[in-house]
Amino acid sequence: MTVRFALVGCGTIAAKHVEAVSRIPDAAIVAVCDRDAEAARRMGERLGVPFFADVHQMATKVVFDAFTILTPSGDHAAQVLDLARYGRHFVIEKPMALRIDDADAMIAACDAAGAKIFVVKQNRYNPPVVATRQALDSGRFGKMVMGTVRVRWARHQPYYDQRPWRGTWAQDGGVLTNQAAHHIDMLIWMMGEVESVQAMTTTRLAKIEAEDTGIAVLRFTSGALGVIEATTGARPRDLEGSLSLLGENGAVEIGGFFMNELKTWNFATEMPDDSTVFDRFGTTPALPAWNLEQYLRGVITSLREGRAGLVDGLGGRRSLELINAIYEAAETGRTIPLRFRPQRCRLGGQ
Incomplete structure (x- = not known):
């Protein structure tokens, strides 16, 4: 099963998500959206996927598993609360919100919709x-x-x-x-x-x-x-x-x-593996977005197996x-x- 992501926001951080997803065989970006229609067009044409300036049009016209929220931090809460109705999961760049009350509302809305939250901490x-x-x-x-x-x-x-x-x-x-x-x-x-x-x-x-x-x-x-x-x-x-x-x-x-980079590894009691820990x-x-790739692989495993993600809404x-x-x-x-x-x-x- 391929896990399908739809990007909300086509700014700087979106390029890292594109890079990471491109190396995961069972993942795909299937649509992109940005309020800047030109930015959405450029990203969509680059990826060969539908592009939108209206996120609700994307949600109703394209089949996918998770929104990837890549907008300014102050927009995250309103977007998740607005989109939770569609029952899709959310991958949200850090921080998940700016206010504690907003984070609580996001968690409650996604729980009610049966949607998982994954906060990116790669x-x-x-x-x-x-x-x-x-x-x-x-x-x-x-x-x-x-x-x-x-x-x-x-x-x-x-x-x-x-x-x-x-x-x-x-x-x-x-x-x-x-x-x-x-x-x-x-x-x-x-x-x-x-x-x-x-x-x-x-x-x-x-x-x-x-x-x-x-x-x-x-x-x-x-x-x-x-x-x-x-x-x-x-x-x-x-x-x-x-x-x-x-x-x-x-x-x-x-x-x-x-x-x-590991700089210091000192323990009073040495273990056999300590001699090779730096190796x-x-x-x-050094592969670009390598740790983000690993994080998204964890998201995919969580969705497939019904397990909690490494960093969920509460995290x-x-x-x-x-x-x-x-x-x-x-x-x-x-x-x-x-x-x-x-x-x-x-x-x-x-």
């Missing part, structure tokens, strides 16, 4: 990440002490100026919501539930509404601590996108641009709640407990 498939998660699950770290993620990327003003929604509260958020979303997801996937957060943000170089630089300190329910450091103000070029985990019995650091899991293959909501809490902490100067209801967080507001 870096969980990076080989260094896979090895680290295996070590964590087998108890090699022991009691966790601290987890840290760093996003030190360069986004110059032309990047923001390319799209009017970039860096806006209503449609995008800042570095924490956009560039660091994968790293925040990774930190809590490894370290567990968050108890509370403190944070500071600032806009140092980019001329945008939201922040280009932010830091947060987390306390996990386990008692361990976490640090998030994120900026698009690295100059003159990207520096790193990294994850480090420290436990009583070991330490792992994953670096590179997107947590794709087997040291780097993510996507989890990292979104933390991002909202970070903004709330930065705005109020207070320690914000999880769970909470946003009061001062501007993300997703007009």
